[in-house]
Amino acid sequence: MSTAVATTSAPATAHRAYDFAQLDVFAEQPLEGNGLAIFTDARGLTTAEMQSLARETNLSETTFILPRDEEVERERGVLVRIFTVREELQFAGHPTLGTASWLYLNHPVFSGAAEITLDLRVGRIPVSFPAQQGGLGVYGTMRQNDPTFGVIHEPASIAAALGLSPADLDPTLPAQTVSTGMPFCIVPLRSLEVAARLAIPQPLAQAYLARSDAKFFHCITRASTGSGADWHARMQFYNGEDPATGSASGCTIAYLVRHSLAASDQPIVLEQGIEMLRPSRICVQAALDGDRVCNARVSGRTIPIATGRFFLP
Numbered sequence: 001m002s003t004a005v006a007t008t009s010a011p012a013t014a015h016r017a018y019d020f021a022q023l024d025v026f027a028e029q030p031l032e033g034n035g036l037a038i039f040t041d042a043r044g045l046t047t048a049e050m051q052s053l054a055r056e057t058n059l060s061e062t063t064f065i066l067p068r069d070e071e072v073e074r075e076r077g078v079l080v081r082i083f084t085v086r087e088e089l090q091f092a093g094h095p096t097l098g099t100a101s102w103l104y105l106n107h108p109v110f111s112g113a114a115e116i117t118l119d120l121r122v123g124r125i126p127v128s129f130p131a132q133q134g135g136l137g138v139y140g141t142m143r144q145n146d147p148t149f150g151v152i153h154e155p156a157s158i159a160a161a162l163g164l165s166p167a168d169l170d171p172t173l174p175a176q177t178v179s180t181g182m183p184f185c186i187v188p189l190r191s192l193e194v195a196a197r198l199a200i201p202q203p204l205a206q207a208y209l210a211r212s213d214a215k216f217f218h219c220i221t222r223a224s225t226g227s228g229a230d231w232h233a234r235m236q237f238y239n240g241e242d243p244a245t246g247s248a249s250g251c252t253i254a255y256l257v258r259h260s261l262a263a264s265d266q267p268i269v270l271e272q273g274i275e276m277l278r279p280s281r282i283c284v285q286a287a288l289d290g291d292r293v294c295n296a297r298v299s300g301r302t303i304p305i306a307t308g309r310f311f312l313p
Helices: 047-057 069-077 093-106 155-162 192-196 202-210 246-258
Strands: 015-026 034-039 059-067 078-083 115-118 123-128 136-143 147-155 175-179 185-186 215-224 231-239 240-242 268-272 280-288 292-312
Touching: 015 047, 015 093, 034 047, 034 093, 034 175, 034 268, 047 078, 047 155, 047 292, 059 093, 069 078, 069 147, 069 280, 078 093, 078 185, 093 115, 093 123, 147 155, 155 185, 155 215, 175 246, 192 215, 192 231, 192 240, 202 231, 202 246, 215 246, 231 246, 246 268, 246 280, 246 292
Parallel strands: 034 059, 078 115, 185 215, 231 268
Antiparallel strands: 015 034, 015 292, 059 078, 115 123, 123 136, 136 292, 147 175, 175 185, 215 231, 231 240, 268 280, 280 292
16 A cells, blocks of 8 residues: 655746745644744845735734844844735734744744844844743743823724724723834723624724824723633734734733833733634733833743745746
């Protein structure tokens, strides 16, 4: 009895091959959290090709590592570009943590390093890794840029853009734009029941955001007792729903500290992706220095799940 062995071969028209890895970020188990595709050596790809590949992977984000000389990478960090299916981003959280975690496992120089710095369009973002790694995958912490706080949004306008009524918003807390590299409008909802039926009408949301100081909405409410989380989050955007949003999580902890909902350096757990059956666990904390919020840190686990290769002409 013979057994056929499947092999991966390039199409006859292809002459370039690009390896990629897929990981689940902010996941406690495989096939949870937020999926990320990483092209591990993107040298030779044009910007248009990167955007096309990001559409092909059809994940929330895809990253492209552009290796440089060791001396340059030690001084400036590993150069990485981040794309959604529609555009290149200055910064995004789960791609930063996930890409740094892949480098922690695979980089010829930085593998196993206590800290790996990514050189992103928003600047240099360091990701640290504890010496003792337990559990599946890799656990890491990214320090985001210090937050800036934008406008406080009018409740009725925000509710309409989200497809909600003003009564669905938390009446005790403002909706406010916060950025640690990507500006999010943090919207506190009244209850988990409101969060469960959230279905943001994207044409209305995009029209509102286009004339505001925010790029996306991040909706939060207090998590249920016994969930193991402190706050529950949802982020819906033009690519559907995001199972875990690391950049928004940094903005959220900055918001919580700013509005006295979390103490300085108090660890907070955010849950996200529950409604879409991709549970994510995001650990956050930020410091308060006088009246300035700083040192926003976002932590979580990254689990490698797949590798592959794309062939291009």
